């Protein structure tokens with residue numbers, strides 16, 4: 001079973017929730033798909049890391065062979081190719097690596113060359129498997145990394161918790177598409193409720209069963225909870241704002257491993273997810 | 286000298302377009318022959334890379350100079366490679382900018398020594 005953990009923006013405690021959920025379930029897999037800023041490994045400190053590069057293909061032109069016929073430029077839907085004085089120039093930041101220009105070139109002047117854009121590291125922390133995707137600095141999109149991670153996950157059994165890219169980016173959509181359940185992390189503020197609305201719209205559009213974790217709760221007033229009630233979204237659990245948690249977090253410690261109280265809280269959230277997911281499956285069959 | 290400007294047609298008069306890549310037309314003014322030619326901007330409706338395609342159109346018009354409000358990096362790279370001088374427009378008034386251009390009163394946006402600080 002694959003559970004995608006999402007939030008409307010960064011800083012809501014998405015990584016905190018995903019790390020602790022995964023750590024609360026022995027032998028599960030934690031996957032960091034927040035490739036621009038992967039933080040989960042700071043808590044897990046995984047060992048025996050195996051790292052693989054993620055490459056995309058970029059077209060390279062052999063200017064000796066190119067006669068400036070412009071067929072590649074005319075073909076490219078993304079306008080990534082320009083022709084000046086019978087020589088072509090390819091813009092890597094606009095190119096979508098479709099491979100088309102290499103195919104249409106009558107002179108065979110274009111070759112697709114792999115270029116590294118990031119990496120995936122796999123390791124272990126206690127009984128957990130920890131997978132971390134990292135996008136190299138200056139690269140535009142992490143989607144190819146998330147696609148490679150998804151392929152890797154097809155050979156992993158058991159429980160998988162995916163720490164998704166924040167917001168409703170293409171990268172987040174990519175992770176959600178293959179999930180069995182989406183857990184939305186929301187803060188107890190009006191902005192929190194607004195961000196929840198954004199991410200809930202995405203999950204609804206992709207027709208995924210979902211539930212909400214109310215994080216950093218203080219007192220009774222919680223606009224995110226009101227939003228859940230209004231929209232009939234099941235709440236999987238609530239995590240109170242506590243200084244102790246903040247301390248554990250800033251020391252990069254896994255809360256459920258430090259204190260049994262948190263193990264119970266996260267295990268309860270997990271049980272609720274299972275119940276809700278089964279309920280959804282029965283309702284839909 | 287061949288001067289190219291991005292143009293937006295309005296009911297009143299033609300103005301310099303606010304977006305280079307998405308502008309409706311390009312106007313070429315040839316100061317030697319004193320004639321103007323208008324070309325559609327094929328990039329106006331394109332999803333991505335509009336700046337690159339628009340720059341290609343301007344270069345294909347054999348411009349010596351292009352006058353525009355601002356220029357993205359990709360388009361700028363192409364103008365430098367094609368040795369087209371990029372000038373910053375001072376208003377949306379077409380004639381005013383052409384006049385200032387002919388009197389060398391517009392700011393040059395191209396880096397005169399491309400690659401010097403990067404390589």
Ligand code: SF4
Nearest residue numbers: 076095096098099101
């Ligand atoms: S690979 Fe595709 S997107 Fe990239 S330059 Fe070639 S045709 Fe354009």
Ligand code: SF4
Nearest residue numbers: 066067069070072105
């Ligand atoms: S299609 Fe091939 S030969 Fe023609 S311009 Fe492109 S690279 Fe050059």
